[in-house]
Amino acid sequence: MDLILQGFLKAFQMIITGDPEIIEVTLLTLRVSGIATLISLLIGIPLGTLLALSQFPGRKLVVSLVNTSMGLPPVVVGLWVTIFLWRSGPLGQLNLIYTSTAIIIAQAVIASPIIIGLTSAAIQQIDPKYRLQIIALGATRLQFLWFLLKETRFSILAAIIAGFGAVVSEVGASMMVGGNIKGETRVLTTATVMEVSKGNFDVAIALSVILALLSYIVTLWLTLMQQRKQQRV
Numbered sequence: 001m002d003l004i005l006q007g008f009l010k011a012f013q014m015i016i017t018g019d020p021e022i023i024e025v026t027l028l029t030l031r032v033s034g035i036a037t038l039i040s041l042l043i044g045i046p047l048g049t050l051l052a053l054s055q056f057p058g059r060k061l062v063v064s065l066v067n068t069s070m071g072l073p074p075v076v077v078g079l080w081v082t083i084f085l086w087r088s089g090p091l092g093q094l095n096l097i098y099t100s101t102a103i104i105i106a107q108a109v110i111a112s113p114i115i116i117g118l119t120s121a122a123i124q125q126i127d128p129k130y131r132l133q134i135i136a137l138g139a140t141r142l143q144f145l146w147f148l149l150k151e152t153r154f155s156i157l158a159a160i161i162a163g164f165g166a167v168v169s170e171v172g173a174s175m176m177v178g179g180n181i182k183g184e185t186r187v188l189t190t191a192t193v194m195e196v197s198k199g200n201f202d203v204a205i206a207l208s209v210i211l212a213l214l215s216y217i218v219t220l221w222l223t224l225m226q227q228r229k230q231q232r233v
């Protein structure tokens with residue numbers, strides 16, 4: 001219990017005193033995970049919508065692959081991203097390995113299937129009669145898609161929360177592609193693992209508390225947006 005108490009006190013001290021290193025790591029965590037989530041949205045919402053509305057041979061196979069990828073272990077993603085970005089890999093000439101960009105790529109790969117799967121499921125749940133009604137009113141294709149996305153906006157916000165939660169908390173892929181370099185690729189999760197390996201459990205607990213607070217604050221903000229929009233309906 002003393003160790004846990006020391007960890008919470010350490011977290012409180014770091015937050016109150018504005019520890020420069022902690023602020024740097026926290027801001028990098030927020031920037032990397034935020035950009036990765038945004039990229040996954042730009043990829044996942046269009047693909048999820050296309051998957052929900054399209055009928056083609058092998059569609060069930062694609063849906064099953066997307067659903068499987070929603071639970072893909074981050075370490076597997078980290079391995080394949082590392083292979084592609086390694087200096088002798090297909091994208092090695094870009095020199096992205098052990099950079100924050102590499103972490104963003106890995107996290108976007110993790111979050112995209114979640115966004116695709118949840119977006120597709122949300123659109124498929126819309127009453128087919130509602131779709132026909134939109135078309136019957138003479139809506140263009142873009143208007144049709146806009147109305148569908150507007151109808152599923154609460155579910156899409158839930159997908160954003162799930163996607164952000166998946167990337168901000170993962171550590172395996174970040175360690176593999178980022179290397180935990182101070183000031184460059186060290187985020188809260190990798191910093192926590194490092195402190196545990198050094199035996200600094202009070203600092204590790206403090207970092208875990210800060211990570212939990214960061215995740216909660218972002219999730220709370222997204223949830224308030226979701227509930228505010230729901231009240232306006």
